[in-house]
Amino acid sequence: MPDSFPATPVRGTSTFHHIVRLERVDMTFGRVQALSQVDFEVGRNEIVGLIGDNGAGKSTLIKIISGVLRPTAGTVWVRDQRVDPSSYSVRRAHDLRIETVHQTQSLGEKQPLWRNLFVGRQIVGRFGFIDVEKEKEIANQLLRHAIGFRGQAITADSTVRDLSGGERQGIAIARAMHFQADLIVLDEPTTALAVSEVRKVLAFVEGVRSGGRACIYIEHNLAHVHEVADRLVILDRGKVVRSIKKGEVSLADLTTQMIALHEGHADGSA
């Protein structure tokens, strides 16, 4: 049946092995080598936990995948097709259905929630004017159903600065969910969250897998990643040092290993 349709490389219907693959990627900021010769890939229905110390290069890696940063060297493949680095951008990543929830602030503080949900992908009418009513309507639905802000005085017109840390994270995740990505990148999504909200995020990650989509999950809390990830990739000082399949290592062993890595740093710098 797919033969009767023209090929649409952007949609997830075509066959591919990896939703995203990085080959020998380098990233330098001035004299600092943030990533060196990194090979990294995510299967089409895989949850990859990315772990490592502060400054290991996790955020840099996902900024390259989400189009915020351009690598100094190396190749990026999306759905097994090579990406032209000069035209790769946040917008292009969105077109390729890659959504990112950044660790750093990714919402405009003084802007209403409806603008924050749709900025960069505004719903516009025939003459190029933003369809405010429609954006607000969808935003209100998302707030009520997807995020579950029930009974609270948060509407599409609320500004971000009126929200708590957990509520902000909820908005950022809802934005990624709404646009139905094939790959969702979560950069420490539970940092600002209360225990009950962390459960919601983990359930969301599970939902990504059962929905046949992929996820890169960065998390300091080893118990959380160990629980949901199909594979764990350990970054250390800009290099991939290990890739572990689910079940190969117990949480206790993983913790011991990570502490050993960390102490290795302390020895090295002493």
Next chain:
Amino acid sequence: MAARESLIARLLRIEGLPITAVLLVLVALFMLIAPEVFLSYRIYMSFLANVPPLLVLAAGLTLLIAAGEIDLSFPSIVALSGWVLAYCIHDHQAPWLGLILALAAGALVGFLNGILVARVGIPSIIATLATQFLWGGLTTVFSQGLSYSLDDIEELLSWKLFVGRIGPLPVQCLWALGLTAWLWLVLNRRRFGEHLLFIGDNVRVAEIVGVNTKREKTRAFTLMGVLAAFASVLLTLENKNFFNTQGGGYLLEVMAAVFIGGTSVFGGQASLVGTVAGSFIIVMVEAGIVATGLQGFWVRAVVGVVFLAAVIGHLLLQGPEKGKTRVRLLRGKFGLNQGDRP
């Protein structure tokens, strides 16, 4: 919750309403003190003839300030574009060519400002301070320091079209209000405007959500250049005269109009309705002081008082919300927020 919101809270959310109320109170006050002037329509026609250049400049600057940038070079664009227009009319009897070249000169200067700020990375307050000197100085060179008197231009179609009169009504006020309405739509209903708001809010966030910040900033400066040139066209035609320092007096008045209107100096938020009210307040206080019999020397002092009162008023209006956020943040630190309860 929203339904139970008080009437006052809802009214305060209407864009520019408080400052428009201040404008109306001022008008009423002047009517009481100087009824012979402020109860006749002539003074209002005079406002409508004199506010437009100020308003066009202030509306353009509102967009730039919304994006967290500033342009100090527009007085020089007013001078340069005015000279281009005056030269074409005076020496070549070519008003339409002059109009096009004047707007093109403004666009070019604005575009160069944009390049200096967005691509070279010079902070806009410094870059445009420098270009203010550059283009102001070059205008003096081009004009040889002379002023141009443009007699008999009232017969020109271009004069009638831009600064003529419909009955007693000066046409330029339609141009200025129309342009401001269009800029309101650009800021609040176009992608470009939304991008400017996010850039002004937090440029890193703007980049993360996919805004091409360099391109949008350059576009904003170019737009400001064209608007400054158009303000200059209105001014030069209305005065029937060009002199090479004709933009100088606008710098502080235009900024005052924007800030009196309630636009935040920190970017990310702007009110064009407020800018309209602010522009009229500036011009009206000047005329009003003189009409009430106070010496003209008082004008600037009174503008200063109104300015401070307006800014403090805007702060107080925003106050409750900001206070609430601080309380929330503090409560969050101690795990007391609603969502944190088990």
